[in-house]
Amino acid sequence: MGIATLRRNPREHTVFIHTFHTTTFNTCKRFYLHSCDRNFMALDYSGMEKEQLIKLLNKFETRAGYGILFEPQKEEFLDEMENCTPLLKQIHEKSIEGEGPEHILIEGENYHALKILNYTHKSAIDLIYIDPPYNTGSNDFMYNDAYVDAEDSFRHSKWLSFMSRRLKLAKKLLKSNGSILISIDDNEFAQLKLLCDNVFGENNFVDCIPWKKKSPKGVPPRNMMVNTHEYVLVYQKSSDFSFIGVPRDPSDFPNDDNDGKGRYANSTQNIRSTTKKPDQAITITEPATGRTFTDTWAYSEKELNRMINENELVWPDDDDGQVRAKDYLDGKRNQQKALPSEWISSYGERDGSFPNVQKNTEMFKSMVPDAQFLNPKPINLMEYLISVTCGKDAVILDFFAGSGTTGHAVMNLNSADGGTRRCILCTNNENEIAERITYPRLVAAINGWQQESKKGSPIDVPGTGAALVYFKIDYLLKLEVQDETYRSLQYKTGALTRLKNHTFRTIYHDSDRVKEIRPNFLVASGITESNAPVYSVIVYDDEFIEKAVEWCHEQGITENVHFFVFSYGMFAFEDDFPETKLEFTVEAHPDAYLVSLEAADKIGV
Numbered sequence: 001m002g003i004a005t006l007r008r009n010p011r012e013h014t015v016f017i018h019t020f021h022t023t024t025f026n027t028c029k030r031f032y033l034h035s036c037d038r039n040f041m042a043l044d045y046s047g048m049e050k051e052q053l054i055k056l057l058n059k060f061e062t063r064a065g066y067g068i069l070f071e072p073q074k075e076e077f078l079d080e081m082e083n084c085t086p087l088l089k090q091i092h093e094k095s096i097e098g099e100g101p102e103h104i105l106i107e108g109e110n111y112h113a114l115k116i117l118n119y120t121h122k123s124a125i126d127l128i129y130i131d132p133p134y135n136t137g138s139n140d141f142m143y144n145d146a147y148v149d150a151e152d153s154f155r156h157s158k159w160l161s162f163m164s165r166r167l168k169l170a171k172k173l174l175k176s177n178g179s180i181l182i183s184i185d186d187n188e189f190a191q192l193k194l195l196c197d198n199v200f201g202e203n204n205f206v207d208c209i210p211w212k213k214k215s216p217k218g219v220p221p222r223n224m225m226v227n228t229h230e231y232v233l234v235y236q237k238s239s240d241f242s243f244i245g246v247p248r249d250p251s252d253f254p255n256d257d258n259d260g261k262g263r264y265a266n267s268t269q270n271i272r273s274t275t276k277k278p279d280q281a282i283t284i285t286e287p288a289t290g291r292t293f294t295d296t297w298a299y300s301e302k303e304l305n306r307m308i309n310e311n312e313l314v315w316p317d318d319d320d321g322q323v324r325a326k327d328y329l330d331g332k333r334n335q336q337k338a339l340p341s342e343w344i345s346s347y348g349e350r351d352g353s354f355p356n357v358q359k360n361t362e363m364f365k366s367m368v369p370d371a372q373f374l375n376p377k378p379i380n381l382m383e384y385l386i387s388v389t390c391g392k393d394a395v396i397l398d399f400f401a402g403s404g405t406t407g408h409a410v411m412n413l414n415s416a417d418g419g420t421r422r423c424i425l426c427t428n429n430e431n432e433i434a435e436r437i438t439y440p441r442l443v444a445a446i447n448g449w450q451q452e453s454k455k456g457s458p459i460d461v462p463g464t465g466a467a468l469v470y471f472k473i474d475y476l477l478k479l480e481v482q483d484e485t486y487r488s489l490q491y492k493t494g495a496l497t498r499l500k501n502h503t504f505r506t507i508y509h510d511s512d513r514v515k516e517i518r519p520n521f522l523v524a525s526g527i528t529e530s531n532a533p534v535y536s537v538i539v540y541d542d543e544f545i546e547k548a549v550e551w552c553h554e555q556g557i558t559e560n561v562h563f564f565v566f567s568y569g570m571f572a573f574e575d576d577f578p579e580t581k582l583e584f585t586v587e588a589h590p591d592a593y594l595v596s597l598e599a600a601d602k603i604g605v
Contacts, residue, residue: 098467108473114169119596126394177240268324382409392419401425404441
């Protein structure tokens with residue numbers, strides 16, 4: 001792995017050709033970022049002689065470019081699972097019914113989880129937060145079933161290959177006004193920044209935000225520099241994104257005239273116009289003294305008179321001063337204030353850390369007593385990041401769920417402000433992390449737990465009462481296309497259709513209907529982010545479309561209905577639907593999912 005800077009000036013040219021053989025160069029050339037001639041990069045170098053390669057490089061030197069260069073490293077599971085179709089299986093015994101929207105935990109390889117989500121949640125995610133392995137070389141990053149140590153010559157290339165595949169898939173999940181926040185430290189910060197510039201676009205870089213994780217303690221190191229911080233890299237999907245900002249502090253508005261207008265600040269607002277036109281000057285009079293002030297104002301004469309009559313102006317002590325307006329908290333167009341670059345450290349503990357690591361670890365151990373996970377992210381950091389980045393009805397994804405802090409934070413925020421945020425968490429079960437850490441943490445967050453007080457006695461911490469749906473990634477062997485294969489696949493994609501519409505409660509199947517239609521369609525219900533009912537109707541045989549529509553009419557279901565009709569192709573039998581007042585969509589299954597997988601395969605390479 002290396003950084004490549006190509007310019008006409010030979011001093012700025014990093015020479016690497018003599019260290020790479022032809023095949024290596026052929027695989028590496030795809031990872032130049034920005035300003036590269038796409039025709040040049042599309043050439044096949046595998047059969048070229050050294051002289052031809054040098055000639056092409058000399059030609060390439062005349063073209064400006066800057067970026068990151070690494071040799072892609074194959075993940076073995078991609079070959080192992082090449083002939084398998086990833087699916088979801090709902091684990092009902094681990095799902096928890098509760099209040100509000102269901103949160104999702106997906107156990108399995110996050111690469112396949114992202115491919116599945118490219119079908120169920122494409123362009124549907126408001127915020128992605130991830131805390132990937134930092135690749136410290138100290139058993140924190142596993143690649144092909146082996147930890148990558150600091151001496152591995154392909155250490156950075158393996159990590160970049162791993163991240164590149166997943167970030168490309170993740171980008172497709174974001175809404176146009178969505179964003180991704182990535183925690184990282186110094187080990188891969190520089191490489192990650194360049195990789196994200198390539199995946200999301202350099203123009204979509206928003207900020208790099210440092211946060212203080214601890215205060216320096218003990219004997220200073222030899223170089224007298226103590227690393228106390230990590231970073232959060234922020235990228236947007238497009239310019240439609242904007243931070244929500246930080247709520248304004250009422251203590252900054254200490255004054256109140258008890259006139260119903262609310263609190264106002266000691267500071268005041270300038271009401272003079274920036275454009276000076278003498279012919280547009282207006283004279284206003286202070287009621288208490290009769291003093292007059294003539295100027296060009298930012299308001300009309302009618303509005304100025306209203307402000308005078310309603311005591312919204314502050315008059316100067318002398319005639320040379322400026323007339324200004326009271327700065328009301330309730331009068332702010334934007335009730336949030338902007339975030340400075342150091343915004344995280346500004347809202348931490350007294351020493352600027354966010355927060356006390358020991359305090360956060362103690363809480364985690366109380367929630368999951370048997371866990372050995374010692375580095376959970378601070379929950380109030382996560383609550384803060386989420387609250388200033390997206391709205392109360394946001395869909396949030398974390399595909400490196402780890403200790404489950406993101407899910408816990410989302411549940412806490414919903415409990416605090418009545419939000420309907422949904423959280424999707426993805427984690428593998430390496431070292432049983434999903435079953436022994438992530439899931440128990442979420443159960444404790446939902447049901448409550450006991451935590452030791454400062455005096456040593458246990459105290460009950462109330463749960464959030466949230467709902468959780470647990471999935472495991474399952475696989476179906478790809479066989480020659482035949483009727484029973486497609487039928488099997490259709491039945492096994494039922495969990496995908498439920499996840500796509502968040503319809504997890506089955507309201508009809510094998511009930512008191514005529515025996516012949518019992519296995520032929522299923523209806524599941526759920527609630528949208530706006531608390532409206534939504535329905536998924538899975539039709540296993542197109543002959544029963546009309547009966548499925550009739551059933552919906554009988555139940556008074558008229559809108560937000562999504563039909564998934566079995567088909568051997570992308571034909572969804574729209575013409576077979578009877579005339580109806582139903583507001584519905586229809587999709588061919590399982591082909592709609594298979595087509596989505598093919599598209600995802602092309603993205604995540």
